């Protein structure tokens with residue numbers, strides 16, 4: 001399939017074919033060409049240049065809308081804590097939050113749920129949510145969710161959802177504080193409803209961009225962020241944020257909250273957040289440590305016939321503390337040292353699927369795909385349904401053109417997720 005189609009997608013939406021795999025793009029283009037009864041790639045490239053509607057249709061085919069409620073929840077807990085810890089309210093203006101990309105809305109609604117449940121009034125927050133996919137925007141506006149959107153124990157949020165024939169409908173009180181819009185973060189005309197934001201969530205998007213698109217996106221975000229504003233990125237996006245001059249926000253290193261060019265004093269709430277939110281005496285659930293949480297045994301239902309996870313052994317050090325140390329080094333940008341520390345711990349007996357998977361991710365980040373693959377395979381030997389290892393190994397195989405195998409791994413990951421996914425909130 002044409003390099004030209006990959007180039008168009010890279011220029012328009014930042015999509016790096018080498019991250020998602022050229023074959024994914026080729027299959028998407030092939031589907032669109034069949035729909036439009038076009039046989040020549042050159043003719044389709046011409047159509048993409050002339051017809052915005054067709055370009056949008058192709059974008060819908062290639063975007064990865066994977067999301068769920070309270071994904072990487074520590075960032076949401078920390079933002080809620082910062083909002084609540086604020087000491088003074090000078091203006092009474094709402095806390096301005098942008099979620100881009102918002103996909104089908106689970107992320108911005110999770111932020112709203114957390115702030116509202118902590119006791120903040122609806123008038124104290126304004127959450128704008130933007131995504132490039134028209135289908136995702138439609139679903140976010142609709143606010144009706146199926147089981148895949150809920151992972152982990154969701155019982156505490158149950159009261160904010162009503163069961164309907166179509167799925168779980170989010171309560172109007174939550175929907176009302178989130179405004180959803182269509183937009184492309186990389187477009188020169190990208191203009192969310194507000195000129196500046198106190199908090200911007202840009203999670204699990206930069207990983208699909210090449211370096212130049214990451215820089216463009218982060219420049220745009222930087223221009224939209226208030227001087228003391230906070231940027232929340234996904235764990236896998238943090239390298240890009242550092243490269244663009246963002247620094248981890250003190251006390252929030254584990255939740256991947258960043259500020260422009262420096263960090264605030266420990267536990268000090270962001271001035272931008274402090275200015276806007278009235279302190280309340282209601283405590284939020286404490287922010288959990290991401291790595292400790294990940295290292296803890298996860299909720300699982302036994303898969304009939306499947307090998308059971310091998311418990312971590314820990315000669316000398318427990319595997320949770322090794323994970324914390326390795327993740328801390330990685331967060332500080334010391335990737336090689338993090339890999340050494342993890343591999344040393346494994347040699348000393350702190351073997352766990354979680355640790356192999358983490359080292360795999362570090363190898364992938366340092367462009368050592370063979371080593372990354374070996375680590376993900378070891379993680380899967382120990383824990384055959386380890387979702388992170390399954391999904392990331394699938395990505396590596398996809399890049400290598402092994403689409404059939406990659407698709408099998410994705411199905412396994414989906415099955416694994418469904419075993420610890422609730423039937424509803």
Ligand SMILES: C[S@@+](CC[C@H](N)C(=O)[O-])C[C@H]1O[C@@H](n2cnc3c(N)ncnc32)[C@H](O)[C@@H]1O
Nearest residue numbers: 013063065067101103131132133184185203204
């Ligand atoms: C993996 S989801 C992440 C959603 C959410 N932030 C999360 O972390 O769960 C990625 C989303 O990015 C959107 N997207 C891709 N390129 C984009 C762009 N250039 N501008 C805005 N959204 C984009 C896709 O439509 C998709 O919904």
